[in-house]
Amino acid sequence: MTRNFSAWPVLLVLSLISLPLAIMYASVFVDSFTNTPPGAILPNEFTLAHWRFLVDPSIAGNIWVATLNTFIFALSMVVIVTTISAMGGYAVSRLNLPYRRFFLAGIMVMHAFPSVTLIIGVFLVLQFAGLYDTLAGVIMVKATLMLPFGIWIMKGFYDAVPWEIEMAGVQDGASRFTVWRRLILPQVKPGLIALGVFAFLDGWGEYLLPRILAPTSEFRVLSVYLQQISVTDSINYDFNLFKSVGLYYTLPVLIVFIVFQNRLMNIFGGGTKG
């Protein structure tokens, strides 16, 4: 790369802007391992006491079960959303299906709908179907709400694959399904990976739906766990414990993001075509 101008002014501005964020992360990290005397700014002792929630279920229940639940929830998102979007996106992009325009318009509208506004209707449907207060119910609702986004993104990726590849595949004697699986799917893999990561992160961070649609269930995700230890008016409210759980909860997100950040950007590169 040739440089037309020096990079340091840009870097300086960026660091200044992101300084509050960096300080915040640093203080969360430091606070979760130390104790600070009241009134002081700097901590005075190192302790692992704030991480006792990892081994002591008496604080707010078993964190490992909550972690496992969150993983199950997030991975279900990945599986359901990528599978259905991979097929649905292909269908609306390539197949001459009846009511295609209607579907596309519906997907667009659903995509633009904030999920909170649907919550009463969703609640009634779940209640009626007997899925209220179950893991399966929450997973289905969350996945459904993510699908319009997923299908739309995948449609954009499929639209970018040339028709001729499909024609060539058919001419080579392959069925439409084989063409899709062996020839077209590999072309949209970057989009599928990005969508999967996105679905994972979205599922991992979901709070509202499990809280409302499965309030008493045994199934408890990390976001609900976090909420339960942060009841600010309780006597034994431990702010450093809250920070530690928060850090624990954020860690996988940070790791996933660092690993996949380039792939995530793909969504905005390939998914823009309407």
Add this chain to the structure above:
Amino acid sequence: MPIQLQDFTKRFDNTTVIERMNLEVHDGEMLALLGPSGCGKSTTLLAISGIHRVNGGQILFGEEDVSEQPSQKRNVGVVFQNYALYPHMTAYQNIAFPLEVRGMGREQIDKEVRAIAALVHIEQYLERRPGQLSGGQQQRVALARALVRKPGVLLLDEPLANLDAKLRLEMRSEIRRIQQETGITAILVTHDQVEAMSMCDRIAIMNEGQIIQIDTPTEMYRNPKTQFVAGFLGNPPIAFVNGRASGEAIRLDADEVTLPLPTGARRPKDGEPIVVGIRPEIFGVNGGSPIGGRVSFVETQGRENLYDVALPSGAVLRSIQPVRHDISVGDQVTWGVNPDALMVFSQDGTRL
């Protein structure tokens, strides 16, 4: 395998693109579908391949009516303009794909792929992906993929359009060589008359969904049936001048020039408006009927020069001659036209 189209009709929604077209391709022949863009030649090709459904008429491969068969069953090899290679597979996997789909054993596939790779000269590139191949090599891989399962028919959709001039020349003879070595019946779709004339046994010229004329390249050039065909073939193109019949002669409009009617042409009625076609190579010869005009443009082509000669009426004739230095733009010239090679068309474009 011989191919036959009988009353083939194709509509898109309510637009009829091709109406009742008849075409016969002989076994082992290479036929060009030549025409301007939008004339329906690619539509015809895709209908033969099975990607487009026919709306009427029949497509016969040999004796068999394949009109209702899906692409997968037709056993047709197609080379697309952009080659449509599968970008995530190596050249080897690309060529092997049609055989894999058929469930052929691995050893057999390997044998077939290597044999076809040898035919199209790409043995050393088999492990590369399409992105790592040059345009000409991609073209060869596409040809190999189309031919590897020994189709009865090979269809080529503008196969040379994406290549640079030098490669185009090379692939032109390569495709012809491969076609002749395999003895396969082939249809080439192109808008480039040079490709059609140099590669094919016969040319079918199409316009607006109709085949205007089918002939060998030489015959087509020498003996076009309509003004459209005459204007489409030939580079530099033929010049047309309006005129009127008067007895045994033709009077060019607004010019004091009379030309004798070519022998063999049907006699037009006296005073009937006609169009005279003059190819560049028959104007500027020694002898013949003289036509005078002013040189309005000189195009250097290396071995030859192309002269545009404007007649007093404003019509422009073209003359191609060996390079000469005695003529420059603005000169008045009087050059001869070989009267026997003139082409005369009636007002509606049919040859007299």
